[in-house]
Amino acid sequence: MNLHAAALAGAPGSNESTREFASDAITGLSHHPKQLPPKYFYDAVGSELFEQITRLPEYYPTRTELGILRDRSAEIASIIPTHAALVEFGAGAPTKARLLLAACEFAAYVPVDISGDFLNAQARGLRKDFPHLKIYPVTADFTAPFILPDQVAAMPKVGFFPGSTLGNFEPHEACRFLRGARNILGEGAYMLIGVDLEKNERTLYDAYNDAAGVTARFNLNILARVNRELGGNFDLSAFAHRAIYNRDRHRIEMYLVSKKPQTARLHGRSFFFRTGESIHTESSYKYSTDRFNALAKGSGWTPIAAWTDPERMFSVHALIS
Template sequence: MNVHAAALAKAYPFDEATSAFAGDVIGDLARHPKRLSPKYFYDAAGSELFEQITVLPEYYPTRTELGILRDRGDEIAAIIPQGAALVEFGAGATTKVRLLLEHCEFGAYVPVDISGDFLKAQADGLRKDFPDLGIYPVAADFTTPFALPEAVADLPKVGFFPGSTLGNFEPQEAASFLRSARKILGHGAQMIIGVDLEKDERTLYDAYNDAAGVTARFNLNVLVRINRELGGNFDLSSFMHRSIYNRDRHRIEMHLISRKAQTVRILGNTFAFRPGETIHTENSYKYSLERFTALARSAGWTVRESWTDAARMFSVHALTAE
């Protein structure tokens, strides 16, 4: 628990998760420039909004990765041990994991996500279609160490980290996550991971600034959550969404921009905003195949196989723990 969370836990009757949320929000908004962690996007409303984003015409990652998993499912199955436990880091909707479960003979499935209610609902739906599969949800922040269920202790482990979530981490954080996942999964583990690739800037811009405004609502929802859970007084109409591509750092940056001079209060703390000042809410790094291979190697993984779509928009990799 950080210093802000510890102090807030004494002053307010929050549970541990809410105290951590409050501590991170207050600490990050006190920074210059201001920021918020993207892991707090995913309350129930945020998770539902993200699922809407995945089917937008501009948003290519989900449908492209699904195509790779569908087309290469037999090749993936050929390198995964039968009866293994599939551990999904940051489990969301079950569309992608269903493709793996249909192609591979897993002994158990362990979805891990910070949004407990959403996780339970998805797990319940999956049990109906795979009644013989042991499903053991874990409500946890997958970016920090957590314990796997005892029921899968003796099974080979295969991690699953689809989507472009790895790109939300700074490169050093991505390496740290990969090292942590290797430790959680244990000796001899494998991992199936999705990685977004570098491409033309127009395609990237459109994917994160959709015409329907769903990404904008997703971004602004973190302020709704702060207001609801932490008693904040953000005026959503005074902030606007914007995503830009930072060419030098190979990343999309998502921001909330203050439309005017204003002051926001959260749990007795005051935060002043200048007109045009931003809250940096998310990065989405784009990799070349070579840069991702180097990143994985630095974290103790070997890239065993890599698959892309025909247009090389997205990639899926099979990793083996060294």
């Protein structure tokens, strides 16, 4: 789970994004087993629920990564080039980017997200706090090829992909993203990336099954969004949140499980659910350092450093192309 996945969901309210949402929902619910893409978690309601999740005592990734970036900022700054352009893929609220911008001598910041209005609003706040920093927002889907601004063409490039977003990709998708980022940033570029680590299964379970039930509401909101935006008639009370750790695949899996036999409709299509039948809404892969390094090398990057918290819950990796 992470807010950066919102960049995949399309500009809210546009006809094109609604058509894409409807197509993806119908395709996913026609699949066996049923599924819905996790990028559709993040409408305004889902984004607010996720912000609540990041503050839960059980949910460690956000505060742990912030701690690593804060505590290891001097070491990070010693590795990456000065007067570089920091390119953040799927830029959400720039909390983590601010730590890097304060610690390192960047000449420019290029936040990339599909929501141009959101980017421009965040850029205005950053310009007040970093008056000498050049900021060039790019409105684009960060998982597809895009062109960096001409103003940063001659600068060294440092990619930034925090939040363990990589874990939401299937391994082949993660490899494709890393290759694409390398092509966009160019030869000799650096990449800083947040990666959630394998750990005690109870800790993982608790992080996705919090006592307050916020993650359950977050998960169910994807059906609420289907109802709101696509005219669906899903009964949210007839589905239960379920999150489990699949140790064979090293990933958390989130589902919505039907409590009874039922039929839901969407865009003139009917979808029948048996009792106990589920919709797979998200996977979140957890990596060992060795497995992540192998993924990075297979995608054309060379690992040069990694930092973790004292409990080895989370990691931040530095790569060079």
